[in-house]
Amino acid sequence: MMSKKTIEGKIERTLESLDGMQRATPQPWFFTRVKARLQREERSVWESIGSFLSKPAVAMAGLGLILILNLFVLFKQDNLHEATNVANQPVQLSDSESILASNSSFDYENVQP
Amino acid sequence: MDERLLVNQLKQGDETAFKTIVDTWQDMVYNTALGIVQNAEDAEDIAQEVFVQVYQSVNSFKGDSKFSTWLYRITITKSLDHERRKKRKKRFAFVKSLFGDESEVVVHPPDFNHPGVVMDKKEDAAALFNAIGQLPENQRLAFTLHKVEGLSYQEVSEVMRTTVSSVESLMHRARINLKKILEVYYKEKD
Numbered sequence: 001m002m003s004k005k006t007i008e009g010k011i012e013r014t015l016e017s018l019d020g021m022q023r024a025t026p027q028p029w030f031f032t033r034v035k036a037r038l039q040r041e042e043r044s045v046w047e048s049i050g051s052f053l054s055k056p057a058v059a060m061a062g063l064g065l066i067l068i069l070n071l072f073v074l075f076k077q078d079n080l081h082e083a084t085n086v087a088n089q090p091v092q093l094s095d096s097e098s099i100l101a102s103n104s105s106f107d108y109e110n111v112q113p
Numbered sequence: 114m115d116e117r118l119l120v121n122q123l124k125q126g127d128e129t130a131f132k133t134i135v136d137t138w139q140d141m142v143y144n145t146a147l148g149i150v151q152n153a154e155d156a157e158d159i160a161q162e163v164f165v166q167v168y169q170s171v172n173s174f175k176g177d178s179k180f181s182t183w184l185y186r187i188t189i190t191k192s193l194d195h196e197r198r199k200k201r202k203k204r205f206a207f208v209k210s211l212f213g214d215e216s217e218v219v220v221h222p223p224d225f226n227h228p229g230v231v232m233d234k235k236e237d238a239a240a241l242f243n244a245i246g247q248l249p250e251n252q253r254l255a256f257t258l259h260k261v262e263g264l265s266y267q268e269v270s271e272v273m274r275t276t277v278s279s280v281e282s283l284m285h286r287a288r289i290n291l292k293k294i295l296e297v298y299y300k301e302k303d
Contacts, residue, residue, distance in 0.1 A: 001303060007299045007303075010295075011295045011299065014237040018234075023141070023262075024228045025140050025143065026139055026140070030139050034161050034165065037161050
C-alpha cells in the first residue's frame with residue numbers, strides 16, 4: 001500500500017509529465033490528402049443534391065408539385081378561353097328587344113312601298 | 114512570410130498560397146486536435162477538415178485576430194464536434210446492445226500515448242491524458258492549449274475569447290481536479 005506522500009509525489013510527477021514535450025506531426029503527404037478531400041467534397045456537393053432529389057419522398061413530392069402546377073395552368077387557360085368566347089359572342093337580346101329590333105328594321109326596309 | 118499576404122492570395126484562389134498555409138500550420142492544427150480527441154486517426158481526419166474549411170471559408174476571415182488564432186478556433190470547434198458525434202454513436206451502440214443487437218460492441222480505447230512525450234515519461238503522460246479527458250470542457254481546453262500546445266495564458270485567452278484571469282482560474286481548477294482524479298487512479302492501481 002502506497003503512503004499518502006508517495007501518491008502525492010506520483011501525482012506531481014504525472015502533472016509535470018507533459019513538460020518539454022514535442023509537437024506531434026501528421027503522416028507525410030498531408031497536403032496531398034487535404035487536396036484529395038477538397039476535391040471529394042466539391043464533387044459530393046453535387047452528389048448530395050442528386051441523392052436528395054432521387055429520394056422517393058422528394059421525387060414523389062416533386063412529381064405532385066408538377067402535376068398541381070399543370071392542372072393550375074390548365075384551369076387558368078380554360079377560364080381565359082371562356083372569358084374570350086364570351087367577349088367575342090354577339091350580344092344576346094331579349095325577346096322584346098329582338099321584336100322591337102325586327103320591327104324597326106322592317107320599318108326601315110319598308111320606308112318606300 | 115507575411116500572414117496577411119498569404120491570406121489575401123488564398124482569397125483569390127491561389128493554390129500555392131494554400132499549400133504554404135497547410136505546410137506552415139499543419140503540425141499546430143494536428144497537435145491541437147490530437148491533444149483534444151486523443152486519437153491519431155481522428156486527429157488526422159479533423160486536421161484535414163480544418164484545412165478544407167479554411168479553403169472554403171477564408172473570405173469570412175476578416176483579420177481581426179491572428180490567422181493562427183482563427184485556425185485554433187476552427188480546430189477546437191471541429192474537435193469538440195467530433196467528440197460529441199463519437200459520444201452519440203457510443204450511446205446509440207450501447208442502447209442497441211441493450212436490445213440484444215451485438216453488431217456494434219462498445220470498445221473502450223486503450224491508454225493514449227502522445228508521440229511527442231519523452232520516453233521515460235510515457236506512462237505518467239498516459240495517466241495524465243486519461244485524467245485530462247475527464248475534466249470539464251473549458252478546463253480541458255485551457256489545460257491542453259497551455260500544456261500540449263505550449264501557448265501562454267494570453268494566447269489561450271485570445272483563442273478562447275476570454276480574459277487572462279479567467280484562464281488562470283480555469284488552469285487552477287483544472288489542476289485541483291486533475292489531482293483528485295489522479296489520486297483515485299493511483300489508489301485504485303495500488
